[in-house]
Amino acid sequence: MSTFLFSDIIFGPVKSRRFGVSLGINLLPCDRKLCSFNCIYCECGWTTKNSSKTGNGWVDALTVETMLEERLQEMKLRDELPDTITFAGNGEPTLHPQFLPIMKATIALRGKYAPDAVVAVLSNASTAHRPDVFEALMLADSHVMKLDTGTEETYKQINQPASATPFAKILSNLMLFNGDLTIQTMFLKGNHDGHVVDNTTEKEINRWLDYLIQIKPQLVMIYSIARDTPAGDLGIVEKEQLNIIARQVEKAGIKAEVF
């Protein structure tokens, strides 16, 4: 399958329904994916080093700051400032060893050039218990955290986490936000490694809803596969079914949107 990597540190802007005009920051190496998960649907392909340890190829904080400032200057001159500055890219952005200073610089540059822009982080929540990471996340305006299931078994099957990240750790990390977060959930069906994968069953949805009620997110973003996946035998969940799931979330008193 044809997955892809972001080849730039500052990328876009891209227009997205979720984030409007979004200028992306990719803190991961441009030539490979680095993540504490190895999701079977990841649009960046398989994680080659399934570890949350730091690797080679990190861009330094000053370079990120300089490149972001140059891009924001250009965008300001053209009067095309972004709605969102989004930390995303080739893996898990919070793994960058200088995530906190980079976040501080980003917040300062946002204030200088694009005060109306929202600073957002897309994360799998595996590092949120680290004080430096949590401090950085709290500086951002929008914390979009992944929760694809309510069961340990399906978490291991879909997200294929590094061994040091049990499901209970993800749940306790999500609770740290005290409701100041958005949950994003990918729904899919198919087969992987000789086993059926389906996080839309009644049991799955009920357990996932139970955790959502405890986590109390401001919003749940629901979506299905839109691009090629590294696992070859996965299929999308139709919009109609995603809408039914969204209504169940709303019924639990939590806002939900289908993308």
Ligand code: SF4
């Ligand atoms: S957490 Fe995100 S970047 Fe990491 S493997 Fe999953 S989809 Fe890919």
